[in-house]
Amino acid sequence: MGSYLARRVLVAVGLIFVVATLNFAIMHSAPGGPETVLVENPRITPQARALILKSFGLDRPLQEQYYLYVRGLLTGNWGTSYFYLEPAFNVIAARVPATLLLMIPSLILTIVVGVVIGVLISRKPFSPLDRAVSSLAFFFYAMPAFWLGLMLLTVFSLFLALLPAGGMTSVTMTTFDFFDYLRHLILPMMTLTLINVANFALLVRSSMIDVLDQNYIMTARGKGLTERLILYRHALRNGLLPTVTMVGLFVGFILQGAMLTETVFTWPGLGLLTFDSILRRDYPIVLSLFFMFSVMIIIANLITDIIYGFLDPRIVYD
Amino acid sequence: MKKRVVLALCLLTVVVLGLGPMSHAQQPKVLVVALATLIPEITDLNPAQIFVTYFAALTYPSLIGWDKDGKVVPALAQSWDISPDGLTYTYKLKDGLKWSDGQPITSDDIAFTYKILSEQSAYWYYLWTPILEANNNTVTGYSIKPGAITTPDPATIVIHLPSPSATFFINTAGWMVIPKHYYSGMDLSKQNPDPSTMVGSGPFVPRQLVSGDRLVCDANPNFYGGKPALDQIIFKFYRDSASAEIALQTGEAQYMQDIPPQDAAALAKIPSLTVTAEQNQIKIHIYLNLHPKLADGSVNPVADLRVRKAIAMSLDLDSILKASLGSYYKLANQIQVPNMYYLGKSVTNTSIPSPAYPYDPEAAKKLLDDAGYPAGEDGKRFGLTLVMYLGRWGSAGYTMMQLVQSYLKVVGIDLEVIVLERASARQRIWGAPPPKDWNMALGSISSSPDPDVNPYFLLGSLYGNAGAGGFNAGGYDNPFVNQLILLGQNTTDVDKRVAIYQRISGIAYQDLPLLELYYQTEVIAWNTKFTGFVPGLGQPMHDYWGALKDTSLVQVTIAEVAATTTSAVTTTAVTTTPPGYAMDYTTLLYNTTLAAVLVIVVAIVAYYVGRKRRAAT
Numbered sequence: 001m002g003s004y005l006a007r008r009v010l011v012a013v014g015l016i017f018v019v020a021t022l023n024f025a026i027m028h029s030a031p032g033g034p035e036t037v038l039v040e041n042p043r044i045t046p047q048a049r050a051l052i053l054k055s056f057g058l059d060r061p062l063q064e065q066y067y068l069y070v071r072g073l074l075t076g077n078w079g080t081s082y083f084y085l086e087p088a089f090n091v092i093a094a095r096v097p098a099t100l101l102l103m104i105p106s107l108i109l110t111i112v113v114g115v116v117i118g119v120l121i122s123r124k125p126f127s128p129l130d131r132a133v134s135s136l137a138f139f140f141y142a143m144p145a146f147w148l149g150l151m152l153l154t155v156f157s158l159f160l161a162l163l164p165a166g167g168m169t170s171v172t173m174t175t176f177d178f179f180d181y182l183r184h185l186i187l188p189m190m191t192l193t194l195i196n197v198a199n200f201a202l203l204v205r206s207s208m209i210d211v212l213d214q215n216y217i218m219t220a221r222g223k224g225l226t227e228r229l230i231l232y233r234h235a236l237r238n239g240l241l242p243t244v245t246m247v248g249l250f251v252g253f254i255l256q257g258a259m260l261t262e263t264v265f266t267w268p269g270l271g272l273l274t275f276d277s278i279l280r281r282d283y284p285i286v287l288s289l290f291f292m293f294s295v296m297i298i299i300a301n302l303i304t305d306i307i308y309g310f311l312d313p314r315i316v317y318d
Numbered sequence: 319m320k321k322r323v324v325l326a327l328c329l330l331t332v333v334v335l336g337l338g339p340m341s342h343a344q345q346p347k348v349l350v351v352a353l354a355t356l357i358p359e360i361t362d363l364n365p366a367q368i369f370v371t372y373f374a375a376l377t378y379p380s381l382i383g384w385d386k387d388g389k390v391v392p393a394l395a396q397s398w399d400i401s402p403d404g405l406t407y408t409y410k411l412k413d414g415l416k417w418s419d420g421q422p423i424t425s426d427d428i429a430f431t432y433k434i435l436s437e438q439s440a441y442w443y444y445l446w447t448p449i450l451e452a453n454n455n456t457v458t459g460y461s462i463k464p465g466a467i468t469t470p471d472p473a474t475i476v477i478h479l480p481s482p483s484a485t486f487f488i489n490t491a492g493w494m495v496i497p498k499h500y501y502s503g504m505d506l507s508k509q510n511p512d513p514s515t516m517v518g519s520g521p522f523v524p525r526q527l528v529s530g531d532r533l534v535c536d537a538n539p540n541f542y543g544g545k546p547a548l549d550q551i552i553f554k555f556y557r558d559s560a561s562a563e564i565a566l567q568t569g570e571a572q573y574m575q576d577i578p579p580q581d582a583a584a585l586a587k588i589p590s591l592t593v594t595a596e597q598n599q600i601k602i603h604i605y606l607n608l609h610p611k612l613a614d615g616s617v618n619p620v621a622d623l624r625v626r627k628a629i630a631m632s633l634d635l636d637s638i639l640k641a642s643l644g645s646y647y648k649l650a651n652q653i654q655v656p657n658m659y660y661l662g663k664s665v666t667n668t669s670i671p672s673p674a675y676p677y678d679p680e681a682a683k684k685l686l687d688d689a690g691y692p693a694g695e696d697g698k699r700f701g702l703t704l705v706m707y708l709g710r711w712g713s714a715g716y717t718m719m720q721l722v723q724s725y726l727k728v729v730g731i732d733l734e735v736i737v738l739e740r741a742s743a744r745q746r747i748w749g750a751p752p753p754k755d756w757n758m759a760l761g762s763i764s765s766s767p768d769p770d771v772n773p774y775f776l777l778g779s780l781y782g783n784a785g786a787g788g789f790n791a792g793g794y795d796n797p798f799v800n801q802l803i804l805l806g807q808n809t810t811d812v813d814k815r816v817a818i819y820q821r822i823s824g825i826a827y828q829d830l831p832l833l834e835l836y837y838q839t840e841v842i843a844w845n846t847k848f849t850g851f852v853p854g855l856g857q858p859m860h861d862y863w864g865a866l867k868d869t870s871l872v873q874v875t876i877a878e879v880a881a882t883t884t885s886a887v888t889t890t891a892v893t894t895t896p897p898g899y900a901m902d903y904t905t906l907l908y909n910t911t912l913a914a915v916l917v918i919v920v921a922i923v924a925y926y927v928g929r930k931r932r933a934a935t
Contacts, residue, residue: 032745035787049787051440051458055507084529085367085510094529128925135921139914150560154907158564165565171350171532171552263557268531275557276530281741 008305012298019294023287024069033058034082034281056082058283073291079284083277088284092270092292096255098168099269101181102262103254106189110196111247115240117197118204119231122239125209134202141198149191149264156187163187166265188265192258196250203246208239241312248304252297256289347549347876349848352571354562363513363524365431365496366439366506373533373553376871377518378494379542381409381428384767389662390488394423394495394519394542404482404810409491411473416540417497418523425469430498432490437461438506445489448479457507484660484810488768495519521546521871531555547850547875559712566591572845578712579646582841593843595646599655599765601772602711604704604722604833605792609753619691619700620757626830628685630675632729633722639836642717646841649673650834652823653772655765660819661812665769667823674827674834682729691730699730706735706760707743715760718835733758751786752793758833759791769819770807777826778803794831850874 034056035049053059057068072079078088117137121130140148157165164170164184169177211217212235220230250257259271266272270289277285309315362368365378383393396412415423436446437456446462453461468476479486500517513527521543522535533553537546554571556562559578565571567588577585577593586593606629610621619625639647648656651674658665683693691699704719711718716737723733736756738746747759765771774780775789777799784790799822806818826832844851850873 030742032741032743032749036741036744036749047781048440048444055440055457085364085508091529131921131925135918139917151907151910153561153564157568159907161568165568165570166556166561167531167554171348171534171554171570264561266531266554266556266561268528272530272557279740 005306008302012302015298016291016295019298020070020073020287020291021066023290023294024066027281027283027286027290028062028065030281032281034283036281056283069287073288078288078291081277081285082282083280084285088288091285092273092288095268095270095273098267099255099258099262099271101168102185102188102192102258102267102269105185106192106196106258107250107254109189109193110200110250111243113193114197114200115204115243117201119208119236119239121201122205122208122212123227123231125205130205134205137198137202139198140194141202143195145191145195145260146264148194149188149261152187152191153264166267168267168269184265184267188258188261188267191261191264200243200246204239204243207242208235211235211239214238241308244308244311245304248300248307249297252300255296256293347547348552349548349550349573349874350552350554350565350571352556352562352565352574353553354556354559354574354576363516363527364506364510365494365501366435367441367510373524373535375494375520376535377516377520377523378496379520380494381411381491389659390767395491398487398491400487400810405479407475407477407479407487407491409475409477411475412542413473415519415542417499417517417519418538418540419517420540421497421499421517422472423495423497423519424472425475426472427498428475428495429467429469430502431493431496432467433462434496434501434506435493440507442493445493448481448483448486449477457505482808482810484815485768485770485807488766492767522548522551546871547873548871551871566843566845569845572848573843573851575840575842577841577843578714579643579839579841580712580714582644582646582843585843590846591843592846593841595839595841597648597657598838598840599657599767600762600838601650601653601655601765602715602760602762602835602838603650603776604835605747605759605761606831606833607754607757607759607791608793608795608831611753612757613750613753613755618753618757619689620702622689623830624685624689625691626833627675628682628689628729629726629731630830630833631678631685632682632731633725633833634677635673635835638718638721638725641721642714643836643839646839647836648839650836651827652834653776653826653832654769654819654823655772655837658765658769658772659767660769660815663812663816665816665819665823667820667827670823670827679725679729686729686731693730697730698732701732701734702726702757703734703736703755704758704760705738705743705746705756707738707740709740709760709762711760711762719760747791748789749787752784754791754793761791762838763789769815770803773799773803773806773819773822773826776832777822780804792831794829796825796829799825847876848874849876 033053035053035058050059057065069079071077076089078092080086081088081091084091117133121133124130153165156163163186166184168181168184170180170184217230217235220234255270256274257271258267258269259274261267262269262271263275273285274289276282277289362373363377365374368374379393381393381395381398383391385391392412394411394415395409397410399408400406401408409428411423411425411428417423432446436443436450437453437458437460440458443450443458443460449463449466450460451463452459455461466478468478470476477490497517497519500511500515504511513524513533516524518524518538519541521538521541523538524533525536526534528534532555535551535553537549539545554565556565559581562571562574563577563581563585566574566585567590569590582593582595585591606620606626607618608621609618612618620629635649639649649672651672652667652670654665654667656666686699687693693699704722706715706719708715716735719733719735723735726733737743746754746756747761763772763776775783777790777794777796778784779788779790779793779795780800780803782788784793784795802818802822802825806815806822809815809818842851852873
């Protein structure tokens with residue numbers, strides 16, 4: 001196990017480095033830099049533009065910029081944002097709570113509801129209930145998040161006037177009001193959850209169907225155990241194994257998964273920051289965000305694999 | 319079973335509580351402005367770093383202001399005097415001016431503003447060009463010549479120019495004045511002001527910036543125009559106009575400008591909203607690439623004047639614009655916007671016809687034949703590319719270009735419309751070095767209240783303006799026009815200066831480096847609960863569209879009468895919108911539900927058919 005872990009960590013580090021390099025290459029090959037965003041104002045002369053590029057450090061050769069970038073990542077100095085004039089790390093850190101406030105409840109709800117639904121419909125595969133729910137799941141899974149969000153916004157905010165039309169808090173709230181936050185949370189959370197629950201439920205369903213087909217389940221039935229006992233004591237533990245992988249992936253995506261949803265609901269989190277910064281070519285923020293996301297996913301993957309090894313005694317790492 | 323019931327009950331409680339009555343516990347006098355087109359950051363409150371000056375301009379009025387018709391009026395200055403030789407400017411401040419923290423506004427503040435901006439602002443230092451000298455110790459490489467600015471007493475500022483400049487007055491007297499006691503000692507290229515302590519002289523001063531979400535501004539009782547009737551203005555940022563419009567309709571936001579014209583009709587139907595339109599100083603045009611060859615070495619047909627004329631004559635601009643913008647546009651025929659004045663005199667060249675070129679496809683075809691591009695058997699002559707992004711014209715711009723495409727097809731030109739994301743498009747249109755890789759590009763320009771801007775930036779090739787990064791994307795290079803531009807900057811005699819710009823407009827009309835499309839009519843909407851808005855030229859130096867006037871913001875207040883359909887402000891006649899362009903949510907929902915029901919029905923039918931089949935086997 002030890003050598004396996006060491007190997008995986010080494011590979012992870014290498015992977016992070018490769019991803020960071022690719023991110024740099026991609027961002028810099030996208031046409032236009034932060035100075036093109038400034039062409040909004042026609043009165044920026046070419047000289048002023050050159051001056052601005054110099055202040056961003058973008059007039060240096062690409063290799064030098066790359067070296068500074070890598071060095072920065074390793075030393076924890078993620079650069080200074082072109083548009084906030086503040087360390088990128090601070091800007092990002094300030095937005096993390098908002099994203100977590102959105103993603104963690106969504107994740108919990110997704111797992112709970114997804115498992116419950118998946119288990120329910122796996123009991124009688126291809127029954128009318130199963131088909132109806134599965135179809136609905138495919139329906140939501142295939143739906144674009146942006147569109148679903150806008151539709152929910154239209155229905156609940158515009159037509160029914162039940163929920164606010166976006167944002168994390170009401171504009172007039174000066175202190176953190178739990179119910180106000182809750183009211184603003186419902187729609188974006190519903191958007192994310194509906195799509196992810198669909199994914200989850202289908203996964204749970206298929207793995208549970210597999211498990212329920214096994215001989216030991218038939219034995220348990222033969223022994224006369226109640227269906228409920230069989231389901232929750234015997235089948236679920238094995239059926240949920242693939243779900244662990246899924247949860248691991250979800251957790252890895254926890255900070256980045258909501259970009260489109262945050263845009264529709266103007267939820268001031270990391271997704272919105274990513275969106276804004278890419279459009280503005282705010283390289284320090286974009287590259288730092290990408291770095292952070294890739295590290296999280298790679299680590300989440302690693303941890304998931306290790307946990308999986310403990311959960312499933314059939315798996316042996318050498 | 320019990321556990322599940324308990325769980326369900328818990329969830330239900332949370333949901334019910336969450337859905338509880340929407341607390342309309344808003345402070346009584348707060349206006350929420352929805353912004354979909356500009357997302358300010360902390361740098362937009364930093365006078366040296368801003369490039370979107372809208373918010374800073376609301377906080378820091380200038381020496382002079384503009385009225386609704388674009389004429390200069392006093393703001394912080396009560397009077398100004400320019401010596402006959404054009405070398406000495408004297409400004410006298412109003413009596414009793416105070417910053418929001420009670421400190422007096424003095425001539426020192428103006429001197430300080432000019433000094434700090436010319437030394438620290440890479441974006442705006444050039445405004446003071448006539449009185450700048452080189453200085454390697456500053457961020458910009460420049461500083462103000464010693465002795466150029468003097469302050470004989472706290473209410474007087476005197477500026478000495480080495481030679482006359484017709485643009486200096488508007489550029490500098492129209493620029494925002496910042497407080498010396500707040501910014502003194504700060505390096506604005508590295509530090510931003512702290513919104514919670516900001517000091518301003520405008521009707522509202524920023525108090526809190528929640529990054530990416532909103533900007534909260536408190537009323538300033540010391541505003542020279544009087545204490546505002548509102549307590550707060552909150553600017554809420556949205557990423558797209560659809561979300562912003564929803565907020566407007568639910569009442570969470572109460573004012574919005576720069577509304578896409580195609581949504582105007584739907585909004586006008588809502589009884590709680592007043593929708594109006596205002597001409598601003600933005601012109602939308604198509605750049606024509608004037609280089610004989612493109613970047614890949616291929617011949618550029620557009621470089622030929624006959625081809626450009628043919629393109630102009632194959633378009634029925636009025637129909638195209640009406641189909642994409644409804645009634646919200648003013649046909650453009652020249653390089654200057656119609657409400658452009660110099661010292662009260664209009665610079666519009668009235669001898670240029672409107673439309674500039676008549677719609678005459680047959681004449682266009684003949685011109686193309688003459689230019690050496692005969693039609694092939696299939697009617698095709700050559701292909702062109704047009705690059706655009708969804709800028710201030712939104713998706714209506716794309717519709718517009720598609721219509722241009724169909725009109726050009728009639729005369730045998732195959733136009734490929736390339737829509738790119740903003741930064742990429744801008745890089746391709748302006749950033750790339752000439753000769754560029756496109757034949758046409760959609761662009762716009764927002765003027766300042768001085769006629770120098772449009773010619774200098776669209777027609778001039780001075781100081782690299784026709785090169786990489788320059789605003790003259792098509793590469794128009796006319797030494798005579800350059801000379802006229804320079805002359806215009808230095809001629810202070812009203813009649814002579816106006817004549818210069820009219821001449822430039824005439825030359826541009828004949829050389830056709832740009833295909834003028836329209837002058838923007840901005841759609842503005844506000845909740846009928848509020849009255850007192852006077853849209854129009856606010857601070858055109860800073861705002862790119864008809865923004866909230868400082869003086870009108872002072873008067874905006876909650877209407878006494880309950881919201882009804884009639885209001886004191888006139889609504890422009892909203893003409894019939896072309897089909898398909900009004901965002902009709904009801905129809906959308908109906909269609910979606912219908913589609914969903916259909917899918918479910920099909921699924922059920924398929925299931926039963928399948929069951930029968932399996933039973934049969």
